[in-house]
Amino acid sequence: MxxxxxxxxxxxxxxxxxxxxxxxxxxxxxxxxxxxxxxxxxxxxxxxxxxxxxxxxxxxxxxxxxxxxxxxxxxxxxxxxxxxEDSPVFIPPAWQVPVSMWFDEERTLEAFRTGGGVAWGDHDGRLHCGVAAFYRNGYRGSLVSQWLPALDGVVEKLEAGIAVADVGCGHGHSTVLMAQAFPRSRFHGFDVHAASIDEARQNAADAGVAERARFDVARAVDYPDKQYGLICFFDCLHDLGDPVAAARYAARVLAPGGTVMLVEPFAHDRVEHNLSPVARLYYAASSTICCAHAISEGGELVLGAQAGEAKLAEVFRKAGFTHFRRAAETPFNLILEVRR
Missing domain, CATH: 1.10.10.10 (Winged helix-like DNA-binding domain superfamily/Winged helix DNA-binding domain)
Known part of the structure; x- marks a missing residue:
């Protein structure tokens, strides 16, 4: 039943x-x-x-x-x-994700059999649109009003004006929201998926923030060094083939006193504590999307979408960071503050 x-x-x-x-x-x-x-x-x-x-x-x-x-x-x-459509719990776009998973079944079967990867850009296009639309409203409801204020001193710096990197920005919804809220800061979104960067540029133009929210195709280990006061990873670190290298690069391009904001799918540290409907959703997506992309990038460390706080903290410890704390949480996300 x-x-x-x-x-x-x-x-x-x-x-x-x-x-x-x-x-x-x-x-x-x-x-x-x-x-x-x-x-x-x-x-x-x-x-x-x-x-x-x-x-x-x-x-x-x-x-x-x-x-x-x-x-x-x-x-x-x-x-x-x-x-x-503006509600933080608006759900219809999320159904585009399982549609894409079905369309990509042959790729996934091959990946399971060979151990190969499937890059984000090789999935059916409904994946990109569905993920962007679903996460947009969650970010809209929480990012500026709750998550950023939970980080020590970050809102004050944003109000004064700093450079911000949004790594793995996708369609740029998170970048645009921050640019709208903090006009004195400058925002730079980076993603390896060129089609998503095109969408992000259009979204910034439509929101009237294109002058202070710029987008470029770049990896998590080679985006321009602007000594950022804030570096954000929104639901993407676990997708990277080498998250430790991405964290090390963030340490290199982070301004003195700067903060890394890490937003990851909510997860406990042990499998037996993750046996829930939300975790089932994330494990399934991880099987076909998250792990597949990390493997396509070399798979030095394939975290998966249910990595948990302890594994994430270890990634940043290896990268030389000394401060790591849970700043906030939702049923779907962990919001983590990282500093050197």
């Missing part, structure tokens, strides 16, 4: 994606109870398809069904997850 439940969830993910892309959730948000005909009219969709979709949503607990009136309703809590 657990396997059937998981299969039902996988089918449900397709329904979530359809509902998001067709605007069905948005049309239901704040509208009160609606019939299938009313929702179909609001979204310019065919009523028979909408009715079946609504029944699937009701069966999964994603909408409420009122039997007497034969209407369906999206509660405010459900709307936060399914309809509000």
């Amino acid at each position: 657990r396997a059937v439940g998981d299969l039902s969830s996988a089918y449900g993910g397709v329904m979530v994606s359809l509902g998001s892309k067709l605007g069905l959730y948005k049309a239901m948000s704040g509208a009160g109870p609606l019939s299938a005909r009313e929702l179909a009219h609001r979204t310019d969709c065919a009523e028979r398809y909408v009715r079946e979709w609504l029944n699937a949503q009701a069966a999964g607990g994603y909408v409420d069904y009122h039997a007497v009136s034969e209407t369906y309703e999206l509660s405010p809590e459900q709307a936060m997850v399914l309809a509000d």
